[in-house]
Amino acid sequence: MNPNQGQAEKPALEEFGENITELAKENKLDPVIGMDASIQRLLEILSRRTKNNPIIIGKAGTGKTTAINGLAQRIVSGQVPESLKNKQVISLELSKIVAGCKYRGEFEERLQKIIKEVDDKHGEILLFIDEVHMLLGLGKSGDSAMDAANILKPKLAKGMRLIAATTLDEYRIIEKDPALARRFQAVIIEPPSVDDTITILRGLKDRYEVHHGVRILDSSLVAAANLSDRYLPNNLPDKAIDLLDEACAALRLQHESKPEVINELDRKKVRIQIELESLKKETDSISVERREALQKQFEQVDGELSRLTEIWVKERGLIDEVKINKENLESMKQELQICERDNNFAKASELRYAKIPALELKLKENEKLLKKKNSDKNHMSLLHDSVSNVDISKVVSKMTGIPMENLIKSNEKDKLLFMEESLKHEVVGQDEAIQAISSAVRLQRAGLTSSDRPIASFFMTGPTGIGKSLLCKKLAGFLFNDERKLIRFDMSEYQRL
DSSP states (O other), X not given: OOTTTTSOOOOHHHHHEEEHHHHHHTTOSOXXXXXXXXXXXXXXXXXXXXXXXXXXXXXXXXXXXXXXXXXXXXXXXXXXXXXXXXXXXXXXXXHHHHTTOOSTTHHHHHHHHHHHHHHHTTTOEEEEEESGGGGTTTTOOTTOOOOHHHHHHHHHHTTOOEEEEEOHHHHHHHHTSHHHHTTOEEEEEOOOOHHHHHHHHXXXXXXXXXXXXXXXXXXXXXXXXXXXXXXXXXXXTHHHHHHHHHHXXXXXXXXXXXXXXHHXXXXXXXXXXHHHHHTTTOOSHHHXXXXXXXXXXXXXXXXXXXXXXXXXXXXXXXXXXXXXXXXXXXXXXXXXXXXXXXXXXXXXXXXXXXXXXXXXXXXXXXXXXXXXXXXXXXXXXXXXXEEXXXXXXXXXXXXXXXXXXXXXXXXXXXXXXXXXXHHHHHSOSOHHHHHHHHHHHHHHHTTOSOTTSOSOOOOOOOSTTSSHHHHHHHHHHHHHSOTTOOOOOOGGGGSOO
């Protein structure tokens, strides 16, 4: 017997897609910052009479999906042309459509069902497909040339609006099918600059503070953008957001577990208890003397442990209270937006002029108390509530293996200015080569060369034993603080005998 028999069939768009507009209405999407030009370009293409299908092209992590979230938020807030008001943005998941297709024609049937539901809505649906290059060949079986791309082509030509996203490399796959490529209009998204990334992080700061229950200092946002741009792979702003998220998670973990000093005292107390238990039955003078000394030590450790535990419990309680207040404040702000959108002005005025100000005042008092405790030199603090640039540097150090003290140095400018002198102390008699290398490195660090290219390419020639390999090692040590950060290929080992 079929267990699903008698149940109402789920709409295909609901089963295989996700309504991003509904998520925007419920304030479940992060704020979108610095993407106004890209979203405006999307609106222009969607408002066209023909070929109104935008394809968002950009490197991984540059904000292609974020642009769609921003579009959904604008639709909800009514900041779109009249022709796009009350539209629904549905993100279609190709993996869900393919999953469970056992028989030939089942995939095509599912796709046709989705297309029919979109047609029945009479233009109210904007479909979004991420990784759109997967359409080519999807659902193809045997000798049939019919795949998802060929099924969608006629509908795209007749006015069904589809927003696609892919990377620049994968867009070349789509270009191999000119009939599909000509139906899309490209929206290029470039990675933001470091300054723009800092602005994006400032916009996301409140969401991450509420989620992790920590305070994020502005200096940590600047450090996250700068250090991720310099040391981490992938693209901004994604890698900077990931770095900030991990630093917040690390601090949150410290809050939720006992500090190391308390754990150490716990272990010491257990060791003394074990030793006291073993000496309990001993009667000789040395054992009795040792037992008395251990007893005194045990009382001291137990007293210190109780004192530190009390401090930790109070600090954690205050931090938890701040976290709860921030969560309540964020919840009230989201409720205020919903009330204003639904014209519930009585509830909105109560929230805006009574509940939110009272909670903000309480939150300021709690944060002031935390700052006072952290700045008091006479007060021992076991927890810190703020993510600083040091916390960001610790995470980068774990990811890259670069010593943390080298990451937090602020005198890189002076270091680069005196690069020649530093290398000449290590490599003697190669002043001209050192000068050329130093100039190339300074050009790259100053941002006068392309970030997509290597720092520089050097071709060192000369007789054996004059310092070519030594200069490479010292350069690696200067740039990366470790001479072992050098990949060396000795081509003499590859010669054919």
